[in-house]
Amino acid sequence: MRLNRLIDKIAILVMCMMSLTLSDSFIEPVILTLAAVTASAAAQLLTGRTAASVIIAACSMLCGAFPLFLCMLPLMLYDALWEKKWWLVMPAVLVFGKLGEIKVLQIIMIIAAIAVTVIIYLRVSGLEQTVTKLTLLRDEIAGKNRQLAEQNLRLAQAQDNEIHLATLKERNRIAREIHDNVGHMLTRSLLQSGALLIINKDEQLREPLESLKTTLDSAMTSIRESVHDLHDDSIDLKKVIEDSISTVDSRFSVTLDCDVSESMAGNVKLCMIGVIKEGLSNAVKHSTGDKISIIVREHPGFYQLMLEDNGSCSEIKESGIGLKNMRDRVEALKGRISFTTSAEGFKIFVSIPK
Template sequence: MNRLIDKLAILTICMMSLFMSDSFSEPVIVTIVTIAFSAATQLLTGRLAAYVLIMGCSLLCGAFPLFFCAVPLMLYDALWEKKWWLIMPAVTVLLKFDSLKFGQIMITAAATAVTIIVYNRISGLEKTVEKLTQLRDEVAGKNRQLSEQNMRLAQAQDNEIHLATLKERNRIAREIHDNVGHMLTRSLLQSGALIVINKDEQLREPLESLRSTLDSAMTSIRESVHDLHDDSIDLRKVIEDSISAVDGRFTVNLDCDVSGNMAGNVKLCMIGVVKEGLSNAVKHSNGDRIIIVIREHPGFYQLMLEDNGNCSEIKEGGIGLKNMTDRAAALGGRITFTPSPEGFRIFMSVPK
């Protein structure tokens, strides 16, 4: 839009020079032709056709000297094309320079100076706008990177808090087991010994009640400790630790997508099967890649562990495979082992 306004202003100055001519039709024709050439040049900017149009309009100055009055507009287009020398053919007007009036020459010279000043101002303004736009894009990119980094830091902090919480739960469970559990066990043994050596029938019933109370407390403590321990198991973290032991031999891809409310016994089953599968891969596979996928579905969990080693058969009755089968069966699940020349796959499903 700025370029169009500038061209209208330059054209207005050029028309002042054109209509100083004695003829009425020639200035109109030159104005129309110049406007058409200038519009076509702007439409074809950056192409060879635009250069040809500017140079062709300049050449007309030699045949029709009045076109010299439109040189400022041609110069403006040539400057935008970064090829100011395209208007050099306009010097052919010198062959018929005497056909122009002094006023026309002076106005054209003034319009040429105005054209150069306007171009420098507008081009400088556009460069400034371009720099500001680039700066804005860079700032937006930096802000986006900063936002992503803050998100990663927040996620890392959440993971640290989660791991710290799990460690604290594990410590509490261990403290309860080591201290309160042992004390209750000793109390149960002492109450049992008192019942055996007691000769007073009146004390038998209170002693039996005391033993029953201690036994219930022991059961409650044991369940609480197991719940705390199960909650303190981070399935992904434990599996990643197991993977780190085989990273030197295999490239392992882990895809674990489960919620945080998975039962502890299911976590232990998954961990046991993954560890056993990784151990078997290290011992028997000649591949270099392992894929582990753990998925949660509405009614069951799935585990798939696959390596790319060449295995066409398996040994029936192997201790490792039997242990994995027993783990799945204990939870009512199913597990299959599929050997093939492309690799060995373990697939397990466990109902919720």
């Protein structure tokens, strides 16, 4: 904008100097031109300040003392228009008493320059308003695009969560179907084959019956492992923890920070869930605090769990069945668990190797 304004002022200055060239003097036009250029530059530098208005008004008043300065009035008018105070050039009417010192052609050229100045200002100011509107529109569109991108991301995440939950439900359904149908039929077949072995009197049939029983045993083991794998994979650790938190007394403010991969083993998930449920239950029953923090982390070599409340606790009764159950769960996975008491609260720390 400043560059466009500078170019326009150069064009207006050229028109003003053309009217000055009609003067009979040489020194006075040069001095007045330098004074007008200096004042205009200062007014542009101080745009929006009171000093700029004072400079423009003072230069306009100079027309009364130096009638030839009227030739530079278009330049001062341009600055006044940018200040939104066109009336700052009104003191130039003082020149009317000495209008005879200015040539008619100079007056015509001054009027023409004033008209061109107004036209240039209207064009440039209109262009500036258009650019401002376009900039605001661009910023608004950019903001809308960011909001749309964030909304699309949230929708995609919600859709992924729904697909994940649907997958887990389907795995659970398949595991139940296998357990309830195929598992029961294999169990019945195993019992029948065992009964046949007991009542069989024909030695020639014993080996085929034992082979059949062995095959059924292998099939049952394979089915059982598959069901357990499906069940373990279908456990959404974070979802189960959040469900457990939702049942906690409303007097507690519970925060959860869970950062683990989906590849966590099912037995580790069950251990974590058991410890967290027992820890939340103990906090509700015994803690005098109002805040509970749960952090579950996965590291390259081990999994980590920290559960802490801000209730005061002076001692731990290791004889409690709840603490024993937590310790048994963790030690079964060759992990370590510690219980820490302090005036600031009670902390459970669990570390399970991969």
